[in-house]
Amino acid sequence: MYDLIIIGSGPAGLSAAVYGKRAGLNLLVLEKNPMSGGQVLNTYEVDNYLGMPGINGFDMGVQFRQHADKLGVEFREAEVTAIEEQNGVKVVRTDTEELETKTVILATGAVHAHLGVPGEEELSGMGVSYCATCDGAFFKGRTVAVVGGGDVALEDAIYLARTCEKVYLIHRRDELRGAYALQEELKALPNVEILYSHVVEEIQGEDAVEKIQLRNLKNDQVSLLPVAGLFIAVGIRPCTELVKELTACDEGGYVLAGEDCATQMPGLYAAGDVRKKTIRQIVTAVSDGANAAMAASTYCRGY
Numbered sequence: 333m334y335d336l337i338i339i340g341s342g343p344a345g346l347s348a349a350v351y352g353k354r355a356g357l358n359l360l361v362l363e364k365n366p367m368s369g370g371q372v373l374n375t376y377e378v379d380n381y382l383g384m385p386g387i388n389g390f391d392m393g394v395q396f397r398q399h400a401d402k403l404g405v406e407f408r409e410a411e412v413t414a415i416e417e418q419n420g421v422k423v424v425r426t427d428t429e430e431l432e433t434k435t436v437i438l439a440t441g442a443v444h445a446h447l448g449v450p451g452e453e454e455l456s457g458m459g460v461s462y463c464a465t466c467d468g469a470f471f472k473g474r475t476v477a478v479v480g481g482g483d484v485a486l487e488d489a490i491y492l493a494r495t496c497e498k499v500y501l502i503h504r505r506d507e508l509r510g511a512y513a514l515q516e517e518l519k520a521l522p523n524v525e526i527l528y529s530h531v532v533e534e535i536q537g538e539d540a541v542e543k544i545q546l547r548n549l550k551n552d553q554v555s556l557l558p559v560a561g562l563f564i565a566v567g568i569r570p571c572t573e574l575v576k577e578l579t580a581c582d583e584g585g586y587v588l589a590g591e592d593c594a595t596q597m598p599g600l601y602a603a604g605d606v607r608k609k610t611i612r613q614i615v616t617a618v619s620d621g622a623n624a625a626m627a628a629s630t631y632c633r634g635y
Contacts, residue, residue, distance in 0.1 A: 333432040333433060334358050334360050334432065335352075335357040335359060335433065335434050335629075335632045336348075336352050336357045336358070336359040336433060336435045336436070336437065336632070337359065337361075337362060337422070337433040337435075338352070338359060338360070338362070338436075339362050339412050339424070339436065339437065339438055339439060339440055340361075340362075340363065340438070340439035340440040340441055340571075340604070341361050341369070341397070341400075341407065341439070342368070342369060342370020342371065342372065342393075342604060342605075343393075343396060343614050343617040343618050343621065344439040344605070344617040344618065344620050344621040344624075345361060345363075345368075345437070345603070345604070345621060346361075346368060346369075346396040346399070346400050347603075347617070347619075347620070347621025347622050347625070348603055348621035348622070348624050348628075349361050349403075349405045349621075349625075350400055350403060350405070350621075350625075351621065351622045352629065353404065353405050354403065355625060356629075357628065357629055359405065359406070360406050360407075360408060360431070361400070361405060361406065361407045361408070362408055362409075362410050362412055362424070362426065363407060363409055363410075364409070364410065364411040365409075366409065367393070367397075368397040368400075368407070369389075369392075369393020369394065369396065370441045371441060371442070371605075372389045372390075372392055372393045372396075372614055373389060374389065374390075374463045374465050375392075376389060376464070376465040376487070377389065377491075378392055378614065380613070380615070381614055382615065389465070410426040410429070411426060411427050412426050412574060413425050415574050415575060415578060415600075417578075417597070421433070421434070422434065422435065422436050422600070434599060434631070434632050435601065435628040436599065436600050437602075437628060438574065438587065438601065438602045438603070438606055439603045439617075439620075439624075440570075440571040440572070440574070440606055441570075441571055441604055441605045442568035442571060442605040442606065442612075443569055444462035444463075444564065444569075445564075445566050445567040445568055446564065446566075447479065447532055447566060449532055450533075450535070451536055451541075452535055452564075455535055455537055455541050458537070458541065459537060459541025459542075459562060460535060460541060460562050460564065461562070461563050461564070462563070462564050462565070463563075464478070464488035464491050464492050464563050465491060468488075468491060468492050468495065468496075468563075469495070470561070471561045472496065473495070473496065473497050474496055474497060474560040475496065475499075475500075475560055476496050476498075476559055476562070476563060477499070477500040477501070477544060477557065477561070477562050478500070478501050478563045478564075478565060479502045479532055479562065479563070479564050479565065480501075480503065480564070480566045480567075481503035481504070481505060481507075481509045481510060482508075482565070482567070483510045484565040485501065485503070485565035486508065486510035486511070486514040486515065486517075486518050487510075487514060488563050488565050489518055490514070490517055490518055490521065490524075492563065493518075493524050498523050498524075499521075499523060499524045499525070500525050500527055500557065501518070501524060501525070501526045502527045502532060502546065503526065503528055503529075503530070504529065504531050504549065505528070505529065506529050507528070508526075529549045529550045530546045530548055531546065531547050531549060532544050532546060533546065533547050533554070541560060541561055542559075542560075543556045543557060543558045544556070544557050544559055544562055568612075570584070570586050570587070570606045571606065572602075572606050575595070575600065578595075579597045579600060579602075580595070586606065586608035586609075587602035587607050587608060589607050589608070591623060592624070592626075592627040593607060593620055593623050593624035593627060594627055599628075599631055601624040602624070603617065603621045603623070603624040604616075604620050604621065607620060
């Protein structure tokens, strides 16, 4: 039986693995994807992580994993299908096996939220994208649009403006929500146009995105905007389906857990983007991982 099983190996999960291993826990990390790192792998540049300004997100993810590997952390590629408790023991079921552990850290992260408009699903991968650094190269010299007003949307628009002829940033509010430094950088770019108080109502095209239907929320006017690609950055949805029947979550699906990341279920911890908190950044995910691992260590000592 393991002392700790960590589900997910993004920044939160890898941090938990490092701290858990250093605390002497017999632990296992389960990751459904071929690579560790989570969302940071698709981030072109990380400029706000202390001591590592301007690092490429992919490189950061690789370095995080290498740190855990150096300590001898055990990793296994598997998708977890259920978590149960039997006689005080946590049972973690995957698509291939059943594992027992004293504690579990849920560090499954989040996925991109969708607009839910006509044409989005049909044209996904054919001009509709949720990752500018993944797909931006396909639109070199063309006109694209980004939907959103937070840090990710601003970063995506800045990144795309480096190679695209024209970038529209579409935001439903009359002011952006992203960091001031990003706003200033974006507004200084000559090939970026911000469309405030607009929403996308439909994505049109035969075999690929050709245009998007917009509605001006100020005057209710509808217009068509020709674009070759639409990058959607309107937030994230936490991957908490595994624990919704085990512990309390808020209306958005985020797990309710304190700074020690302990949930209402003893021995179950939530770290990173799955936890309800004010700021979701790489640095706060890493902090969550450390706190969760230390809390799990304390729990195991009293097991």
